[in-house]
Every structure is written in structure tokens, then in C-alpha cells.
Amino acid sequence: MARRLHAGSVIPEFRYDTPYRPQQSFYELLEGEKPVFFVFLRNFGHPITRNYIMRYIETAEELRSARLACVVRTRPHVIANAIPEGAMPYQLICDAEGVLYRFFAVPEESSKLKSYSLEALKILKAAKRQGFSSAKNEPQQLPLTLLVAPKGRVLFAHYGSSLTDLPADCEAMQRVAAELLPGIRPDWL
Template sequence: MNKYNLNDQMPNFSVLTGTGQTMLSSLVSRKRRTALLLLRYAGCRICQYDMLQISNAYEDVLLSGGQVLIVLQSSLPSIQSLQEEHRYPFTIISDERGVLYRALGVGSALSAEELSSPAGQDKLERAVACGIVHGAYEGNELQLPAAFVLTPNLKILFAHYGSSAGDTPSPLKLAALMRA
């Protein structure tokens, strides 16, 4: 499993969005840095909570000069339904078969216990308090998350491989990384 690090070049993957098949480079801003987050799937409460937090802080992301792309192991219809319901200000990429996760070396937990953490439990409790309900299971249930910050030419400025379901950088940290 090949992991990517600071200053590596992100491959220019073919990706699927609500507007069709395109290249990752066409979604990455020509003038701004881009945070690429690989979460789990549309029905995951923690993932929904992370997306809500990013959506709520998107003004900070924009002020940092950045943008966010989210990858989910969900079908395009699931993502389109989620996007229609929440009107997220970022693009969501469908990777139903987990091709990007494998290509970027984003691993899986060995068990549900390994997938959980105190930070993940805290996010889960916050998600429940926000009224977020668990949706359909899709993809690899034990999938771990990852986060990257990319330059316009896909150079990696930040790479983080999550150790549990809730191990993703906060929107404020992402904004700071895109500002740097």
C-alpha cells in the first residue's frame, strides 16, 4: 500500500461527480489550494458531521484562499441525494469501489473496535445531538479517512492518514493549512 507524503505529486485521477466523469486536476483550483478529504460513505454519521462542520466553516475555507473536495465510497445517487438535501458548498466525488482509497494507500481498520476512538465517539455524540441519523451502509465499513492539501499542480502540501473513523483535521486546521 503506497502512502503519499509532503511534496509528493498526487496522481491526476479520473473521478466521478454529480456532473459526470472528469479529471481531478479539473476540480482543483488553478489559483487556490485544495483540501481533498477521503471520508467513508454518505450514511456514516461521523462523515455527515464532518461535512456539516466543513459546510458551516466554509467561509473560513474561502477566506484562506482554499476549497474542499470530499471523496465518499458511496454511489452517485446516494451522493446526489445527500447534496440535494444539504446543499453543501463543496464538490463530492463518488468512489463507490474504493479505487482512490487503495491508490492513495488509505487503509482500513482491522475491526470495529480499532475504527473507534475517543475523538470519533465525541463526533458521533455531536452528530446525534445535531439530529444526524445513520444512513445506508456503502463501501468498506472499516474504511479509515485521509486528508490532503494540494497545490494547483497537485503537489501535496499536507498528508494525513486517519487512525480511526473520527481522525480528520478540523475545518479551521484545513483553512490554516491552505493559507500557509
């Protein structure tokens, strides 16, 4: 059953695939002293996804109060063939079929006017100059950003209203974590 998440929601345990390992435990990923940001993006080959993945790689050291995992609608072998294991400073979760996207009610927008932002237009224009062309009349997968504590407790949830309505970089995630986390811990509510 699809449901939008909010602060206080609890995500049940599930299994996911990474490009390098199948059937990983969601709750095991959440174990530790720091909560995890989950950023739901489009497929790994989409220019906006690539742009944000690169930003997150370049600014990974800025995220000190939390960890990061990006969720992409891509088959694991596609990424495994393109990126060597250990090259990314954060986790990639592959959900090619969109099971998590549907379960967490990650929205799609059929109107480009509603889903595009000036930043999205700039990224897509640059990609078009390099040969990228988007599929006509395809719904636009909007982003979702979550901050999740152990045992699946959602501390923060933001459903994006445009293709680029997500953290600009790891420094932006750090600001959110720094604002939310002081005083939260008793044992993650």
C-alpha cells in the same frame, strides 16, 4: 499500485464522478490560485461522515487560503437524489468502488478499539439513539487528508489513525494552509 502519499508526491491525472457530473478532470479541479484540501471519508450515510460534512458546510467561510473537496465511498445518484446541485459549498467526489482509497493506500482498521476515539463513540452513540446500527465485523475506513496544488503536487498528507483523526472543521484546515502556504508558491514547486 497502492502507495502512501507524502508532501512532495505527485498525484497523476485521473477522472472522477460527482453526484451531478461524471468523468471530471482531477487536474482541472486543481487549477486556480488556491490549492485543494481532499478529505477522504467513509460512505455518505455514515454518521461520522455526515457529522464532518455538516461541520465543513457550517464553517466553509473560514477556509480562505484553500478550497475543499470531500471524497466519499458512495454512488453519485445516492447523493444527487438527496441533495440538490449547488447546495454544498464544496465539491463531493464519489468513489463507491474505493479505487482512490486503494490507490492512495487509505488504511482500514479491523479493530474498533484501535479505530474509535472518544469523539467517534459520542457521534456513534447519538446516531444509535436515532436508529443507526453499524455492520458487525466490518473494517473501519480511516480518513486521509491531503492538500494538493496544481498538477497534483501534494503539499500536505495526513493518514488518520482513528475515525475522527481529520480536520475538525474548515477553520482547522485554514490554520494548516496558513502555516504551509506562505513562501511555497514558486510555481507550486
